[in-house]
Amino acid sequence: MAGSVNDRISPPRWLLAELTYSCPLQCPYCANPIDFARIKSELNTEDWLRVLSEARAMGAVQLGFSGGEPLVRPDLTELVKHARQLGYFSNLITSGYGMTEAKIVELKEAGLDHIQVSIQSPEKTLNDELAGTESYDHKKEVARLVKKNGYPMVLCVVIHRKNIHQMHDILAMASDLGADYLELANTQYYGWAHLNRDQLLPTKEQFVEAESIAQAYKEKVKGKMKIYYVVPDFYEDRPKACMNGWGTTFLTIAPDGTALPCHSARELPGLDCPNVKDMSVHDIWHHSAAFNHFRGFEWMKEPCRSCPEKTKDFGGCHCQAYLLTGDMHNTDPACSLSPDRQRVYDAIFQARHDAESANAKPLIFRNPKNSKALT
Amino acid sequence: MTLDTTKTLNFSPFLRLQWEEAQQKHVILYPEGIVELNVPSTEILKLCDGAHNAEDILVELEEKFKQPGLKNDIYGFLEVAIENGWVS
Numbered sequence: 001m002a003g004s005v006n007d008r009i010s011p012p013r014w015l016l017a018e019l020t021y022s023c024p025l026q027c028p029y030c031a032n033p034i035d036f037a038r039i040k041s042e043l044n045t046e047d048w049l050r051v052l053s054e055a056r057a058m059g060a061v062q063l064g065f066s067g068g069e070p071l072v073r074p075d076l077t078e079l080v081k082h083a084r085q086l087g088y089f090s091n092l093i094t095s096g097y098g099m100t101e102a103k104i105v106e107l108k109e110a111g112l113d114h115i116q117v118s119i120q121s122p123e124k125t126l127n128d129e130l131a132g133t134e135s136y137d138h139k140k141e142v143a144r145l146v147k148k149n150g151y152p153m154v155l156c157v158v159i160h161r162k163n164i165h166q167m168h169d170i171l172a173m174a175s176d177l178g179a180d181y182l183e184l185a186n187t188q189y190y191g192w193a194h195l196n197r198d199q200l201l202p203t204k205e206q207f208v209e210a211e212s213i214a215q216a217y218k219e220k221v222k223g224k225m226k227i228y229y230v231v232p233d234f235y236e237d238r239p240k241a242c243m244n245g246w247g248t249t250f251l252t253i254a255p256d257g258t259a260l261p262c263h264s265a266r267e268l269p270g271l272d273c274p275n276v277k278d279m280s281v282h283d284i285w286h287h288s289a290a291f292n293h294f295r296g297f298e299w300m301k302e303p304c305r306s307c308p309e310k311t312k313d314f315g316g317c318h319c320q321a322y323l324l325t326g327d328m329h330n331t332d333p334a335c336s337l338s339p340d341r342q343r344v345y346d347a348i349f350q351a352r353h354d355a356e357s358a359n360a361k362p363l364i365f366r367n368p369k370n371s372k373a374l375t
Numbered sequence: 376m377t378l379d380t381t382k383t384l385n386f387s388p389f390l391r392l393q394w395e396e397a398q399q400k401h402v403i404l405y406p407e408g409i410v411e412l413n414v415p416s417t418e419i420l421k422l423c424d425g426a427h428n429a430e431d432i433l434v435e436l437e438e439k440f441k442q443p444g445l446k447n448d449i450y451g452f453l454e455v456a457i458e459n460g461w462v463s
Binding site for chain 1: 391
């Protein structure tokens with residue numbers, strides 16, 4: 001093969017800055033690692049300013065401030081200001097909890113481009129139950145204030161078995177709030193969602209129905225509201241091209257400075273992800289073992305290695321391969337060609353069993369107490 | 376869609392059009408997305424500034440590039456830009 005993998009490394013385009021694992025909410029599908037409560041250290045302001053500068057110099061331009069709940073960080077406005085000066089297009093990914101109009105205005109003046117507010121359900125009782133906190137009315141108010149203050153209104157609803165039957169109401173809520181963008185994110189089963197999968201994974205019939213409602217609505221609101229539909233890969237034949245290919249586009253920095261090729265990669269054993277306190281973002285991206293691990297096709301096993309579609313999906317999601325088969329180098333079982341495909345069928349069967357059971361298991365909420373008890 | 380060539384055009388205040396050094400290209404940035412632009416598209420969008428309509432843009436760019444017959448290209452691109460919500 002001509003040239004090494006290193007010669008062909010594209011620069012990062014997207015930076016996800018997970019500012020903190022602190023969160024007033026307890027969503028049982030949270031993408032944070034199960035052991036988040038044991039990871040106490042957080043990068044200081046100076047570290048974050050440097051990370052933003054270094055990633056921008058490499059070409060990163062889309063920036064997400066996430067968490068946990070990023071509003072918890074007292075230096076958020078300072079980071080936003082720096083990001084704007086550097087030329088990032090920045091997005092605050094928030095539960096809305098603790099947001100005030102004064103803060104919305106302050107962040108706008110600092111140069112924040114948009115705010116993505118998540119709502120758990122269009123129904124107050126279910127929203128508050130899933131969030132583990134009474135937050136519904138405040139979230140809707142925040143959504144209105146975001147719109148009022150001249151930001152594009154980006155609404156995110158995570159979809160799972162507890163709310164998938166509410167698709168009509170979800171769409172009506174988005175329209176009522178004047179959403180410019182609606183992200184319908186079918187739960188991806190990592191972290192806490194993996195833990196609660198039996199209680200969250202919808203049936204195929206539910207998926208099909210919800211998707212057809214969303215697609216029809218998408219046509220109806222074309223030109224007014226953009227709808228992103230994150231596909232549920234358990235019911236697909238082919239895996240998603242996770243992260244657009246490992247180490248090609250996305251860079252996540254966890255609260256303690258660990259650099260991740262995908263926000264779930266912390267779960268992968270032996271990957272030994274580098275930390276921005278020890279290495280520059282440039283060196284992490286180009287030279288760290290973790291970021292090079294799944295670059296190119298050399299790491300692949302069969303059936304991926306000889307598959308003509310490997311350039312399209314890169315073998316799928318390594319976190320899913322690990323969680324379902326125990327080996328992150330296996331083909332993602334979301335692919336029907338995977339020899340481990342049965343694991344997906346088993347998961348679907350178990351979830352259906354839970355749904356039909358008279359004494360369904362309770363959800364395990366994402367909070368420090370459960371985190372510590374589980375790890 | 377038929378383009379109203381006399382209507383003043385504005386680039387969306389929700390989006391940003393900027394030069395990206397790493398890509399050596401202009402891009403449109405919007406929530407969750409990036410669109411890479413070629414030189415002609417960039418020139419057209421820069422003129423969607425609240426002071427020009429499609430006819431003005433055509434005249435200005437044919438003059439600038441010293442090339443007549445750009446009507447189909449420019450109007451075609453503007454239709455795409457309006458449909459995508461980049462311009463209104």
